[in-house]
Amino acid sequence: MNVVGIMNGTSIDGVDFVLCSASDKSFRFRASSSVKFPPLLRKRLVQAAENKMSIGDLAILHNDLGSFYAKTLQAIKTKKKWKFHLVGMHGQTVFHDSGRASLQIGEPSYVQQKLNVPVVSDFRSADIAAGGEGAPLACIFHRHLKELFQLNHIAFHNLGGISNLTYFYSAKEISFDTGPANLLMDLYCQKYLKKAFDRNGQVASKGLQDAKLIQQMMRHPYFKKKAPKTCGREEFGESFFKKYERSLKALGHANALATLSHFTAFSIAKAYKDLLPKLPDEILFSGGGAKNQYLLDAVAYYLPEVEISTTKEISWEPQHIEAAAFAYLAYACYQGKAVDSRNFTGAKNKVVLGKITK
Ligand SMILES: Nc1ncnc2c1ncn2[C@@H]1O[C@H](COP(=O)(O)OP(=O)(O)O)[C@@H](O)[C@H]1O
Ligand SMILES: [Mg+2]
Structure with a gap:
């Protein structure tokens, strides 16, 4: 199964799309594409991440970001002839209080409808509900x-x-x-x-x-x-x-x-x-x-x-790791597989991370 991971972190510099192939035996890199945020969208995301936005504006941004992911991924798919069956979409973190709540915005329905594939999102809530901090998951x-x-x-x-x-x-x-x-x-x-x-x-x-x-x-x-x-x-x-x-x-x-x-x-x-x-x-x-x-x-x-290297040592481009991690977690979620985040987040038990929009 081919899976696309979509990731954007605290830098709010842009979005990394990484196409991977996943099976029970292997997980491999296939292709990638990175896209900068348009300046106005970036400005709104920074505002949201700094808690300087009304709930109404946040709700609109949630949909606009989802729509941006959908349009961008559609363009990449057409241009680069990507074939995939599942998307793992992390979303933009706008609030994180360890162990209490973690909110990522970006409505998955846009990607699901435009690309016609199931989308896994909201990876952190289940970990928090299981007593974990909700991070880190990569x-x-x-x-x-x-x-x-x-x-x-x-x-x-x-x-x-x-x-x-x-x-x-x-x-x-x-x-x-x-x-x-x-x-x-x-x-x-x-x-x-x-x-x-x-x-x-x-x-x-x-x-x-x-x-x-x-x-x-x-x-x-x-x-x-x-x-x-x-x-x-x-x-x-x-x-x-x-x-x-x-x-x-x-x-x-x-x-x-x-x-x-x-x-x-x-x-x-x-x-x-x-x-x-x-x-x-x-x-x-x-x-x-x-x-x-x-x-x-x-x-x-x-x-x-200590020897200082990059993930190039193991044939992974440094910029691909985080997006690939969410493709990897999306695949696990789609299989209904509980993952073990206990040592990392303090979750009390193994849990299926993410929700599927299909
Ligand atoms: N060629 C480069 N030289 C120096 N810094 C870079 C380069 N490319 C990216 N960066 C830094 O990495 C940041 C983005 O890293 P990224 O892994 O995408 O972070 P995030 O997960 O927070 O989005 C940029 O904001 C920039 O500071
Ligand atoms: Mg980035």
């Missing part, structure tokens, strides 16, 4: 990759807006958010450089980090919390950025971006050192941030004992 796919490639003592680490790790060591499975990944760097670029992000860390690589400012930013209570823990725009979005904006700007663009990159890298390294029983042998990075060599070099600088 680690179930990381576990699949770990087993397939027979890896041990390894971490999968996604660098989207937020930075998230999944750690495997013997029977241990640990997953949590370490803090920001690209969110703050993106905010700086968008405001002062009129760019969506710092491509390959080009600007940051011309600067020097300000250690004092990094220390100040590291005082955020999130870094002292025990794992498992999750964070989002609430902790490391606009309000965090505003707090340090003047100090950053005073450094000049290159130094400001070097400082934010090193802050991200330092907070990642600290999480590995403080919150895991032992450092992994290797980290496989994924997500858009895995394309930022300056950022990966900074992580390597703070974690010299």
